[in-house]
Amino acid sequence: MAFKTFVFRLLSLYTIILAGSTLSLAQSSQWFHLDAKTDSVWGISTDRTYRELLNNRKPTPVIVAVIDGGIDSTHEDLKRILWTNPKEIPGNGIDDDKNGYVDDVHGWNFIGGKDGRNVQYETAEVTRQYVRLRSQYEGKKRSQLKPAQQKEYDLFVKYKKDVEKKRAEYQEQYQSYSSFSNQLVTIISGLKNALGVSKLDTATLRNPATDNDFVKKAAAALYEMTAAQGFAQAEDIQDELTRGLEDLKAKAEYAYNPDYESRSIVGDNPDDLTQTNYGNPDITGPDPLHGTHVAGIIAADRTNNLGVLGVADQVKIMGVRAVPDGDERDKDVANAIRYAVNNGAQIINMSFGKDVSPQRKAVDDAMRYALSKGVLLIHAAGNDNKLLDTTASFPADRFMDGSAIPNLITVGAVTAKNDEHLVASFSNYGRKTVDVFAPGMSIYSTTPKNGYDNLSGTSMAAPVVTGIAAVLKSYFPKLTYADLKRIIEKSAVVQNRKVLRPESDELVNFTDLSKTGAIVNLYEAVKLAQAEEAASAEKKG
Numbered sequence: 001m002a003f004k005t006f007v008f009r010l011l012s013l014y015t016i017i018l019a020g021s022t023l024s025l026a027q028s029s030q031w032f033h034l035d036a037k038t039d040s041v042w043g044i045s046t047d048r049t050y051r052e053l054l055n056n057r058k059p060t061p062v063i064v065a066v067i068d069g070g071i072d073s074t075h076e077d078l079k080r081i082l083w084t085n086p087k088e089i090p091g092n093g094i095d096d097d098k099n100g101y102v103d104d105v106h107g108w109n110f111i112g113g114k115d116g117r118n119v120q121y122e123t124a125e126v127t128r129q130y131v132r133l134r135s136q137y138e139g140k141k142r143s144q145l146k147p148a149q150q151k152e153y154d155l156f157v158k159y160k161k162d163v164e165k166k167r168a169e170y171q172e173q174y175q176s177y178s179s180f181s182n183q184l185v186t187i188i189s190g191l192k193n194a195l196g197v198s199k200l201d202t203a204t205l206r207n208p209a210t211d212n213d214f215v216k217k218a219a220a221a222l223y224e225m226t227a228a229q230g231f232a233q234a235e236d237i238q239d240e241l242t243r244g245l246e247d248l249k250a251k252a253e254y255a256y257n258p259d260y261e262s263r264s265i266v267g268d269n270p271d272d273l274t275q276t277n278y279g280n281p282d283i284t285g286p287d288p289l290h291g292t293h294v295a296g297i298i299a300a301d302r303t304n305n306l307g308v309l310g311v312a313d314q315v316k317i318m319g320v321r322a323v324p325d326g327d328e329r330d331k332d333v334a335n336a337i338r339y340a341v342n343n344g345a346q347i348i349n350m351s352f353g354k355d356v357s358p359q360r361k362a363v364d365d366a367m368r369y370a371l372s373k374g375v376l377l378i379h380a381a382g383n384d385n386k387l388l389d390t391t392a393s394f395p396a397d398r399f400m401d402g403s404a405i406p407n408l409i410t411v412g413a414v415t416a417k418n419d420e421h422l423v424a425s426f427s428n429y430g431r432k433t434v435d436v437f438a439p440g441m442s443i444y445s446t447t448p449k450n451g452y453d454n455l456s457g458t459s460m461a462a463p464v465v466t467g468i469a470a471v472l473k474s475y476f477p478k479l480t481y482a483d484l485k486r487i488i489e490k491s492a493v494v495q496n497r498k499v500l501r502p503e504s505d506e507l508v509n510f511t512d513l514s515k516t517g518a519i520v521n522l523y524e525a526v527k528l529a530q531a532e533e534a535a536s537a538e539k540k541g
Contacts, residue, residue: 030308031416032297032439032464035523036493041416043439044464045523046311049471053526059314059474064298064466065107065340065348067333068291070284071319072448073106075292077300077307082106083316085343099342100277107319108339110332112280113265120286121254122262122326124166125356130159131258167256174248181241188234191218200234202227239453247325255326262324273362276335283319288448291319293455294351296446297463298470307452308445311467311522314474318345323352330359333395337366341373346473347484349466350395351380351459357394364399371407376481378466380458381412381428385502388430397433407481409469409488413440413461414519420507422499427458429502429513436492437513438464438520468522476529487532491525492518 034043063083073082087097088105095102111119123131133156137145142153191200194215195208205223208216226234254260263270268278299315300308322328322336333352340348348370357363370377382393388410397410412434413424424441428434440461447453469484479487494517495510511517 030444032443033309033311036418036521040418042414042418042422042493042519043416044311044468044521046309049523049526050313053523053530054471054475057475059471060477061314061316062312062346062470062474063316063318063344064312064470065318065320065336065345066291066295066298066463067320067322067336067340067348067350068294068352069323069325070109070282070286070288070291070321071107071295071317072288072292072446073284073319075296075446075448076450077304077446078292078295078317080301080304081299081310081315081317083318083344101279101281101339103281104343105281107281107283107321108279108336109282109285109321110279110335110339111266111321111324112282112285113267114278114280116280116282117265118280118282118285118321119262119265119324121250121260122324122328123257123260124163124251124255125327125329125354125358126159126166127163127256127258128327129356129358130156130163133159134258163256163258167252170248170252170256174245174252177241177245177248181238181245184238184241187218187222188238191215191222191234195219200226201232205234250325270329270331273331273334273359275331276338279321283321285321287325290323290351290455290459291321292448293443293445293453294349294459294463295319296452297443297460298349298467300446307450311464312470312474315467315470318343327354327356328352330357330363330394334359334362334366337363337370337377341370341375345375347376347378347466347469349378349463351457351462353380353382353393353395355392355394357396360394360396360400363395367395367405367408368399371405371481374481375407376469376484377405377408378462378469379408379410380462381410381430381434383413383426383457383459384428385426385504386428388428388433391428393428393433407485409435409465409485411435411440411458411462411465411520412437412514413456413458414438415441420498420500422495422497422510423502423513424456424458425500425503426456427461427502431512431515434514436465436489436516436518436520437461440464465520468520468525471522472525472529475526476533479529487525487528488520489516489518491528492516492520493524494518 031041032043033046034041035045035048036042085105089096090105101108137153137156145153197204205219208219222234268275295317298310299312299317300310302309302313320336320340322332412429413427414422414437415424438461440458441456442454443460444454472484497510498507499510501508
């Protein structure tokens with residue numbers, strides 16, 4: 001391709017990706033640990049907290065369960081902080097502690113088979129409901145049905161329409177991004193050749209060593225794209241696109257494909273909610289990227305001088321695999337919550353969600369069980385830039401009877417930008433449904449095979465809050481789940497400012513986007529816990 005031609009393509013594609021891409025962004029530092037006053041970004045002041053408030057206190061270990069798609073149990077920054085079942089003998093094929101789960105040394109996998117195989121891809125819940133009704137209503141007319149069947153028939157028509165629409169959309173997006181990805185490879189390769197370099201970092205792109213005007217224009221455009229997204233080099237854009245393409249392909253080929261089926265791997269009856277002892281002890285699974293990243297945000301080893309630092313320094317991470325690439329099943333979520341509670345978890349991170357929940361009561365009952373045992377649940381709000389006050393999303397912020405869930409915190413995501421772009425464009429929000437916001441854009445954390453990378457999402461914001469809760473519980477062990485939730489919310493820093501509503505050009509007050517109108521802060525949370533502790537001691541004395 002002529003160099004001039006791909007320059008023009010680059011400039012047009014640059015506009016497209018900035019305007020329409022919802023792929024995660026990246027930057028190389030753990031900005032979420034920084035302090036708003038000294039660093040001008042809305043981090044949670046982690047380092048300042050340890051340095052100024054916690055240096056003379058002794059922590060106690062806290063068990064945090066991560067219900068997710070899997071955790072790389074061999075990661076250099078995670079292996080020391082993994083929970084180990086003290087009553088289980090590894091690999092002997094015996095349920096030593098008689099909890100119903102054989103060899104559950106570091107947790108349990110509810111989406112695996114007893115033969116060791118694992119579910120990676122799953123259908124969306126709406127697809128499963130469409131398939132469930134298809135054999136009964138396909139080819140029939142509403143007028144032919146009895147009144148009692150017509151309501152279910154209407155659901156079938158809706159589900160079918162939703163599935164077909166979604167599959168077509170993701171297929172189209174995949175083709176579009178594939179085309180862009182291929183063109184970007186050509187652009188990057190051409191620039192490397194023109195500049196005689198092996199990589200295109202931002203320094204090279206900002207000041208290209210050339211007198212060729214077209215090369216300068218191409219470098220400038222690519223620099224703007226790279227720097228605006230917070231990448232260190234242009235090649236990182238390609239890596240991010242590759243991940244995005246994999247996700248789009250999975251949605252088109254599996255999530256919204258009514259002919260795809262993977263549950264036979266597990267070997268259970270997914271409709272039998274009384275079944276609990278299915279699965280296997282593999283907490284890693286075939287693709288542990290998401291869960292590994294989440295675990296690292298919460299508690300990556302702060303003592304080994306490797307990689308990254310988690311928020312909490314005295315945590316044992318329990319891996320509970322229940323979230324495939326696709327929609328998690330209510331049965332698995334309910335059993336995962338109960339497993340975590342029964343095995344000592346004090347805090348549970350739940351970075352997942354969906355918009356249809358046919359077995360919602362099972363999840364409600366499990367969350368009530370966690371409540372009865374004093375366990376705090378922290379849930380990601382979701383990445384659909386939707387107002388949750390008027391949109392169905394599950395697990396919901398309330399029980400089916402409409403009552404509030406006292407032990408649940410729902411978390412939206414903010415960026416590192418201290419301006420109108422503060423709220424992440426993908427984040428769900430809601431003055432009645434979202435409790436707080438936390439850093440969730442370009443979060444640098446652990447990835448499989450001793451890797452480290454940046455991911456974005458409310459899935460990353462939730463573990464930031466989980467980390468704060470773990471620090472509080474660790475250094476102030478007498479705090480109850482209600483205390484943890486109250487302190488986190490009360491200490492969050494209110495943002496009385498105008499920001500862009502997610503995926504909108506409309507400026508709104510940040511306080512209208514959540515119950516607290518605030519961003520969590522570890523320093524303020526610990527300071528409040530200390531003040532309450534001192535007040536309580538003075539009152540008793």
